[in-house]
Amino acid sequence: MGIRTGEQYIEALKARKPEVWLNGRLVENVFDEPYFKQPILEIAKLFDLQHDPAYQDDLTHICEETGERVANSFLFPRSYEDIMKRSKAFEVVARQTYGLMGRTPDFLNSVVTSLAQNSWFLKKYNEDWAKNIENYYRHLRDNDLFLTHAIVNPQNDRSKNSHQQSDTFTHLGVVEERKDGIVVRGAKMLATLAAITDEVIIYSFPGFAPGDERYALAFALPIDTKGLKIICREPAQDGTRSTFDHPLASRYEEMDALLIFEDVFVPWDKVFLYNNVEAANLLYPMTGIAEQPAHQSGVRGYIKLAFAVEVACKVADSIGVDQYLNVSRDLGELVQSVEVIRALLRTAEREYTITEHGEARLNPDTLETIRGMMPEMYPRAIEVLQTIGAGGLLMMPTEADFLNEELRPSIDRHYGGREGVDAELRIKIFKLAWDLCGEAFGMRALQYERYYTGDPIRKRSIFYNKFKKNHSFDLVESILSKEDKGVKETVK
Numbered sequence: 066m067g068i069r070t071g072e073q074y075i076e077a078l079k080a081r082k083p084e085v086w087l088n089g090r091l092v093e094n095v096f097d098e099p100y101f102k103q104p105i106l107e108i109a110k111l112f113d114l115q116h117d118p119a120y121q122d123d124l125t126h127i128c129e130e131t132g133e134r135v136a137n138s139f140l141f142p143r144s145y146e147d148i149m150k151r152s153k154a155f156e157v158v159a160r161q162t163y164g165l166m167g168r169t170p171d172f173l174n175s176v177v178t179s180l181a182q183n184s185w186f187l188k189k190y191n192e193d194w195a196k197n198i199e200n201y202y203r204h205l206r207d208n209d210l211f212l213t214h215a216i217v218n219p220q221n222d223r224s225k226n227s228h229q230q231s232d233t234f235t236h237l238g239v240v241e242e243r244k245d246g247i248v249v250r251g252a253k254m255l256a257t258l259a260a261i262t263d264e265v266i267i268y269s270f271p272g273f274a275p276g277d278e279r280y281a282l283a284f285a286l287p288i289d290t291k292g293l294k295i296i297c298r299e300p301a302q303d304g305t306r307s308t309f310d311h312p313l314a315s316r317y318e319e320m321d322a323l324l325i326f327e328d329v330f331v332p333w334d335k336v337f338l339y340n341n342v343e344a345a346n347l348l349y350p351m352t353g354i355a356e357q358p359a360h361q362s363g364v365r366g367y368i369k370l371a372f373a374v375e376v377a378c379k380v381a382d383s384i385g386v387d388q389y390l391n392v393s394r395d396l397g398e399l400v401q402s403v404e405v406i407r408a409l410l411r412t413a414e415r416e417y418t419i420t421e422h423g424e425a426r427l428n429p430d431t432l433e434t435i436r437g438m439m440p441e442m443y444p445r446a447i448e449v450l451q452t453i454g455a456g457g458l459l460m461m462p463t464e465a466d467f468l469n470e471e472l473r474p475s476i477d478r479h480y481g482g483r484e485g486v487d488a489e490l491r492i493k494i495f496k497l498a499w500d501l502c503g504e505a506f507g508m509r510a511l512q513y514e515r516y517y518t519g520d521p522i523r524k525r526s527i528f529y530n531k532f533k534k535n536h537s538f539d540l541v542e543s544i545l546s547k548e549d550k551g552v553k554e555t556v557k
């Protein structure tokens with residue numbers, strides 16, 4: 066089939082009945098649910114974009130294997146040209162949602178593509194796992210499906226491993242092995258957009274210890290599989306808030322959810338890894354499963370940061386405060402942070418290497434630097450936005466006030482900005498800013514930047530330890546090895 070349209074995506078959603086819990090009730094039909102409607106339409110637009118002549122070449126290519134048109138996120142990167150085709154596609158998608166939707170279909174397309182391209186790794190342990198991921202990749206690519214993923218064990222007791230938790234199935238593990246597959250039980254977090262996807266893939270960050278065998282697994286299933294409970298967090302919008310009042314929250318809310326598997330059957334052909342602590346711990350370092358999706362995340366994060374910085378500049382300009390040194394200094398810092406991320410991205414792409422299996426892989430250290438810097442740069446942009454908008458962020462009228470004829474002359478008189486910025490423009494800019502830096506929507510978007518790729522604290526520490534192990538410290542060694550001349554002799 067190849068690329069789907071938005072309508073085909075929506076028809077598939079309507080045909081399914083996943084067990085989605087929201088605000089204490091079971092959702093009857095996700096498409097008709099006001100909380101999900103607009104986000105579904107935003108995702109549908111992304112599918113439609115693949116058919117738009119203005120974007121088709123940037124987003125898709127003809128698949129060598131099937132002759133059908135498929136998304137560029139399914140392209141096996143084998144050269145710099147492939148890397149840049151993927152990069153362009155990630156950027157087109159990110160711009161549609163201003164980088165605010167992190168888990169658009171291209172993210173998990175990249176995860177499955179990296180696993181399939183590196184199926185040699187799974188093959189070392191089990192030929193079937195390799196065959197299964199290759200077939201799953203084709204299934205995803207050729208039907209243009211939309212996935213969610215849950216790869217972290219819920220916190221429960223972080224001081225203990227999975228097999229030491231109070232209940233054997235607090236964390237997701239295998240409860241029964243059958244001739245035709247496995248039965249899984251337990252919970253996994255944090256599946257962004259789960260309610261409105263087609264399928265779910267489960268795998269894990271490394272960290273398994275001996276005894277954790279039943280938890281060391283990877284598999285995929287349709288999202289409406291019997292026994293899979295999706296419990297959504299409290300929504301940041303209810304589907305009734307206007308785009309005037311909440312230009313971002315009303316459109317780009319990405320619902321997160323805990324997944325609970327209550328004795329869910331997984332057929333063997335959907336199992337990619339099972340009962341193997343070593344393979345589960347090596348999945349990240351040995352396959353491109355960190356780097357390929359991190360390319361998508363890097364491009365998307367760059368657009369999101371650039372957007373937040375533009376909003377900060379507009380807020381400052383609209384009330385004439387960017388003439389003050391403190392404000393222009395802070396804005397200069399933000400603009401430079403966007404430049405840093407852009408430069409890192411271009412460097413990571415340019416400094417690719419070809420693995421012995423033919424994958425063109427971005428410079429992992431540069432990618433990891435983006436992942437290390439964004440949890441500081443993005444919150445800093447939000448902090449500057451809060452500081453520059455100050456009290457003005459909290460005095461904006463609602464759309465209803467704005468449309469009230471009796472009130473309107475007072476609004477027009479008192480809500481304007483510097484010369485040339487009328488009340489409507491000023492209010493719109495400040496509402497945009499508040500969605501990003503004050504609303505629950507914006508705080509979730511900030512928390513996403515901190516945690517979407519794992520715990521930034523431990524990731525930095527791992528980065529340093531790897532640096533220490535592989536770095537020769539030539540500069541310091543060189544000065545230390547110079548001959549000492551004694552305190553009284555002049556250094557030449």
Ligand SMILES: Cc1cc2nc3c(=O)[nH]c(=O)nc-3n(C[C@H](O)[C@H](O)[C@H](O)COP(=O)(O)OP(=O)(O)OC[C@H]3O[C@@H](n4cnc5c(N)ncnc54)[C@H](O)[C@@H]3O)c2cc1C
Pocket residue numbers: 168214215216217218219220223254255256257321509512513516517518519520522523
């Ligand atoms: C908005 C959002 C969306 C997300 N979407 C997804 C998704 O779609 N799919 C998905 O799978 N995941 C998703 N994630 C989850 C993400 O992968 C995790 O939040 C991330 O891996 C961090 O894990 P944690 O939240 O369990 O924090 P924890 O690991 O529990 O950390 C909590 C705190 O304790 C400290 N800590 C914990 N353990 C240790 C330790 N061993 N040593 C030192 N310090 C420790 C940490 O530094 C941190 O300060 C999302 C997260 C967010 C915030």
Ligand SMILES: O=C(O)Cc1ccc(O)c(O)c1
Pocket residue numbers: 176214216354355358359362436517518519
């Ligand atoms: O590490 C990254 O930057 C990208 C990333 C995030 C979450 C994942 O599940 C994953 O496989 C890769």
